[in-house]
Each structure stands twice: as C-alpha cells, then as structure tokens.
Amino acid sequence: MNDEEYKIYIDNIIRRVEFARVRFDEKHIVKIVAISKYSTADEIAKLYRIGQRAFGENKVQDLRAKSAELEDLPLEWHFVGNLQKNKINNLLDINPSLFHGLDSLDLAHELQKKLEARDMTLEALLQINSAKEESKHGVMPQDAVAIYNQIKKECPNIHLRGVMSIGAHTDDKAVIKKSFETTYSIYKQLNGATICSMGMSGDFELAIECGSNMVRLGSIMFDK
Numbered sequence: 065m066n067d068e069e070y071k072i073y074i075d076n077i078i079r080r081v082e083f084a085r086v087r088f089d090e091k092h093i094v095k096i097v098a099i100s101k102y103s104t105a106d107e108i109a110k111l112y113r114i115g116q117r118a119f120g121e122n123k124v125q126d127l128r129a130k131s132a133e134l135e136d137l138p139l140e141w142h143f144v145g146n147l148q149k150n151k152i153n154n155l156l157d158i159n160p161s162l163f164h165g166l167d168s169l170d171l172a173h174e175l176q177k178k179l180e181a182r183d184m185t186l187e188a189l190l191q192i193n194s195a196k197e198e199s200k201h202g203v204m205p206q207d208a209v210a211i212y213n214q215i216k217k218e219c220p221n222i223h224l225r226g227v228m229s230i231g232a233h234t235d236d237k238a239v240i241k242k243s244f245e246t247t248y249s250i251y252k253q254l255n256g257a258t259i260c261s262m263g264m265s266g267d268f269e270l271a272i273e274c275g276s277n278m279v280r281l282g283s284i285m286f287d288k
C-alpha cells in the first residue's frame with residue numbers, strides 16, 4: 065500500500081473504533097496504541113506519517129532499539145509486555161510513557177526501589193488476569209482492587225492510572241465478553257483511575273463496547 069491507500073485502510077479501522085465507542089456511550093473516547101512488535105522502524109514511520117503517535121512494544125530490547133532508531137519522531141512509546149526484574153533498569157532508561165504490564169505487588173516493590181534511586185516516576189497499569197488463565201500474567205480479579213490500592217499506598221513513584229487485560233483466549237464471544245466485563249467492573253471500583261486498556265486486533269470492538277478506552281492494535285494496524 066502507498067501512503068494514500070494506507071490512510072484509507074487506517075481510516076476504516078478508526079471508523080470501526082468510532083462505531084463501537086458510540087455503542088458504549090456517545091461521550092466515550094478511545095485511544096489507539098499501535099503495537100509495533102511485528103513491524104520495522106520503516107513501517108512505524110509510515111504509520112506516523114498518516115497520523116499515529118502512540119506505539120507499543122512487548123520486549124524491552126525491541127522497545128529500546130525501535131525508540132532509538134526513531135528518536136527524531138515525536139512518538140509516544142508504551143511498554144505492553146511482561147517485565148522481568150533483571151530488565152527493570154533497561155526499561156527505566158527508556159522512560160516509556162505508560163507501562164501496561166504491572167502484574168504483581170512484588171514487581172511493584174522492585175520498581176519502586178529503582179524509581180526512588182533514580183528520582184523518577186513511572187505511569188503504569190495493573191494487569192488483570194481476568195479469565196484466570198494459567199498462561200497469562202496478571203493479578204487475579206478477586207485480588208485486584210486490594211493490590212491496586214496497596215501499590216498506590218506503598219509505591220509513591222509508580223503512578224497507577226488504571227488497568228490492562230488481554231481478552232480470554234477462546235473463540236467463544238460470550239466468554240471473551242465476560243473477561244472484559246470483569247476487568248471493567250474492577251476499573252470502576254478504582255479511585256481516580258482513567259485508563260482501561262483492553263482489546264486487540266481480533267476483539268477490539270467487543271472490548272470497547274464493554275468500556276475499554278485504550279485499545280492495543282498490532283497486526284491490524286500494520287496490515288499483517
């Protein structure tokens with residue numbers, strides 16, 4: 065696709081987001097984060113040229129490489145992956161605008177120590193394993209509100225902004241919907257939370273209809 069064809073293609077995705085958000089609420093606003101993990105710096109620059117600003121990666125080393133390669137562009141970088149403790153310093157060096165994958169109190173404490181030592185803060189979302197899947201990271205739904213409040217209290221350098229989750233891994237739409245509803249109901253119980261990050265290429269409309277206000281779109285944004 066040339067830039068012009070690509071713009072039409074992306075406009076169509078934006079229209080789908082638009083229809084879904086009005087089905088939830090006319091005043092609801094949804095942000096698209098383009099997940100570039102399968103894409104090159106050139107492909108990211110192409111999407112930037114037609115207006116996309118927020119991008120996300122799920123590996124610290126990829127985030128470092130691509131953000132460095134594209135440092136001349138005013139991009140907003142998100143980290144959506146799982147963070148191993150031995151990679152904390154590497155992530156903080158990059159200073160991402162939002163970390164979506166804070167998935168335990170233990171990790172929060174480690175992060176807090178390193179943030180304090182550097183005298184910096186990090187915006188983050190608590191990841192929820194809403195369908196209680198063995199293969200997924202995140203806190204259990206029944207523990208989420210308590211853990212969120214504990215992190216807020218004990219980790220002042222982590223600025224929690226809300227929650228993130230990945231829809232249930234199944235073809236059963238009702239089960240996926242239930243997992244989004246679980247995350248949304250937790251989000252509504254959190255004081256001051258403003259971001260509910262859920263929905264990917266295969267399920268973003270459903271996620272938005274359940275209240276998501278941040279979708280993480282990978283393959284569909286890059287036409288993979």
Ligand SMILES: *Cc1c(COP(=O)(O)O)cnc(C)c1O
Pocket residue numbers: 099101122144145230264265266280281282283284
């Ligand atoms: C890869 C990834 C996405 C995007 O997935 P697509 O299905 O390609 O849209 C979203 N969130 C996370 C955490 C990811 O790792």
